[in-house]
Amino acid sequence: MEKIQMKTPLVEMDGDEMTRVLWKMIKDVLILPYVELRTEYYDLGLLHRNDTDDQVTVDAANAAKHLGVAVKCATITPNEQRMEEYPQLKKMWKSPNGTIRAIMDGTVFRTPIVIDCVKPAVKTWQAPITIARHAYGDVYRAAELRTDVPGECTMTFRGEDGSEQAVSVQRVEGPAVWQGMHNKEQSIRSFARSCFQYAIDLKQDLWFSTKDTIAKIYDGRFKAIFAEEYEQHYKADFERLGIEYFYTLIDDAVARVIRSGGGFIWALKNYDGDVMSDMVSTAFGSLAMMTSVLVSPDGNYEFEAAHGTVTRHYYRWLKGEKTSTNPIATIFAWTGALNKRGELDGTPELCDFAKKLEKACLDTLASGTMTKDLIALAEPGFEARAVDSEEFLKAVASRL
Secondary structure, three states, X not given: OOOEEOOOOEEEEEOOHXXXXXXHHHHHHHXXXXXXXXXXXXXXXXXXXXXXXXXXXXXXXXXHHHHOEEXXXXXXXXXXXXXXXXXXXXXXXXOHHHHHHHHHOOEEEEEEOOOOOOOOOOOOOOEOOEEEEOOOOHHHHOEEEEEOOOEEEEEEEEOOOOOEEEEEEEEEOOOEEEEEOOOXXXXXXXXHHHHHHHHHHHOOOEEEEXXXXXXXXXXXXXXXXXXXXXXXXXXXXXXXXXXXXXXXXXXXXXXXXXXXXXXXXXXXXXXXXXXXXXXXXXHHOOHHHEEEEEEOOOOOEEEEEOOOOOHHHHHHHHOOOXXXXXXXXXXXXXXXXXXXXXXXXOOHHHHHHHHHHHHHHHHHHHOOEEOHHHHOOOOOOOOOEEOXXXXXXXXXXXXX
């Protein structure tokens, strides 16, 4: 069989532990036999990031901006425990995802992969809900302080033009903790543009929610920027497609989401998106069935699985044991990247292959062949057979 040709390479970012093992298996079994794969390869495994002083992460992100499409394996973000596991580490390196998001100026969109035999915990949900998380600033870049004596905390901004603004945060009578957050208007505007454009691409309604009644200036600016961008640049396309932009307070949004039928994009600030993406993924099934795509406002894409490196399975694999690790989200990261590469390059056969690979995965699951994690979630009475990861990939390959 003649392999499907690619016009432009995509950026391939390899990762860590069990997902790195699955990464190679997926390529060998499901992609390389059918596609003349062209990639610009970057090893984002923890030890190689350490060897390059994390320059490889920066290079990979810049390559994604240049080539327009990237696919990323799950990676380790070291903490104190990881520093003990990997004593050769020079420092506690930052999250690769955070570095890539900052360089690409992207918004993270996470969407559950829905199958008939695993019903959402929320019975009204009929279609996937995509979480759009603004992945910059707020509590994740906050400055923190702990004090032990009575006193007053103030927040001061000194402009490069010599101007100064100050506000009293609070006067306290004893020990206290403090936190100062920020966000940048450029980042908020990029977030809004990515959300509106993604909604147009998917032809889905876009919801946005903050707490501007409490954070009148901070959250109020988010709300105002979204409204400005919608009115000035996206309203006509939304009306043409028959889709809606809808703003409401975060607490009202939560209630509406639970009662909804799904099938929309829910845009959230950084912390809200972090929490709600896990809530939505768990309610639909699991993180192992959650896609994640980073979209920049200038139209660059990075696809990955929403879950981590599956450490527990990796240590079993090192002992020579078979593991039943769910590869679906990682496969869908590859199919998402191949499909987008095909769309941008005008290569319909590559898009067709990506869609057929996704269908082969879903048909395999529907037949009852699945990894152990999904069997535990399947509806009562559904006949299923637990297989290890290698067996599952071979079953998908046979359908493909």
